[in-house]
Amino acid sequence: EVQLVESGGGLVQPGGSLRLSCAASGFTFSSYWMSWVRQAPGKGLEWVANIKQDGGEKNYVDSVKGRFTISRDNAKNSLFLQMNSLRAEDTAVYYCARDIARNGVGATDYWGQGTLVTVSS
Amino acid sequence: DIQMTQSPSSLSASVGDRVTITCRTSQSISNYLNWYQQKPGKAPKLLIYAASSLQSGVPSRFSGSGSGTDFTLTISSLQPEDFATYYCQQSHSTPNTFGQGTKLEIK
Numbered sequence: 001e002v003q004l005v006e007s008g009g010g011l012v013q014p015g016g017s018l019r020l021s022c023a024a025s026g027f028t029f030s031s032y033w034m035s036w037v038r039q040a041p042g043k044g045l046e047w048v049a050n051i052k053q054d055g056g057e058k059n060y061v062d063s064v065k066g067r068f069t070i071s072r073d074n075a076k077n078s079l080f081l082q083m084n085s086l087r088a089e090d091t092a093v094y095y096c097a098r099d100i101a102r103n104g105v106g107a108t109d110y111w112g113q114g115t116l117v118t119v120s121s
Numbered sequence: 122d123i124q125m126t127q128s129p130s131s132l133s134a135s136v137g138d139r140v141t142i143t144c145r146t147s148q149s150i151s152n153y154l155n156w157y158q159q160k161p162g163k164a165p166k167l168l169i170y171a172a173s174s175l176q177s178g179v180p181s182r183f184s185g186s187g188s189g190t191d192f193t194l195t196i197s198s199l200q201p202e203d204f205a206t207y208y209c210q211q212s213h214s215t216p217n218t219f220g221q222g223t224k225l226e227i228k
Binding site: 035037044045046047050059060061062095100102103104105106107108109111112113114 | 122152153154155157159164165166167170171172174176208210212215216217218219220221222
């Protein structure tokens with residue numbers, strides 16, 4: 001059974017940092033692109049970043065470029081999101097997600113339960 | 122970035138109704154379009170990928186169509202468990218943007 005379990009969320013002051021982790025199990029982690037998607041309270045979904053199987057390619061939404069870094073440790077089946085210079089607008093539930101390619105089209109087929117990040121003084 | 126416009130933003134319907142949600146993209150994305158369902162307090166669930174392919178385990182009352190810039194998600198006969206929020210997402214290019222969501226409520 002595929003499982004994605006996020007951790008590391010919490011309350012942080014504006015300008016602070018947090019590192020989110022995602023523990024993956026039930027599949028060959030090193031064979032999949034992985035993503036982070038966030039959802040501000042009462043709002044819609046926002047794609048944040050993704051990373052290739054070997055970590056050699058990373059993509060970010062403009063609003064987090066230069067502040068967030070996605071990384072992975074395939075030996076430990078883990079995905080990470082280092083978040084620096086946090087702002088109030090980064091407050092959200094952050095989901096770890098597995099990406100797939102079906103018929104040559106990318107999609108996200110498994111999601112974690114999410115971890116809440118609150119940026120507030 | 123590719124902009125996504127979903128409509129309507131909310132919809133009231135009854136069990137047994139046929140419902141259609143539309144998604145329009147700011148540029149052509151071929152069939153790089155996915156649909157997700159999200160219930161309150163839960164993670165999203167993939168329903169449709171590549172515009173019209175049904176994800177494994179998803180009931181056949183869900184269907185998707187479209188190509189280029191205009192896409193639709195259709196639920197042929199609403200069931201009580203279908204009342205949720207639906208999102209489209211493009212995977213043609215990063216950032217893989219989502220639509221703003223359509224909240225489907227019971228009439």
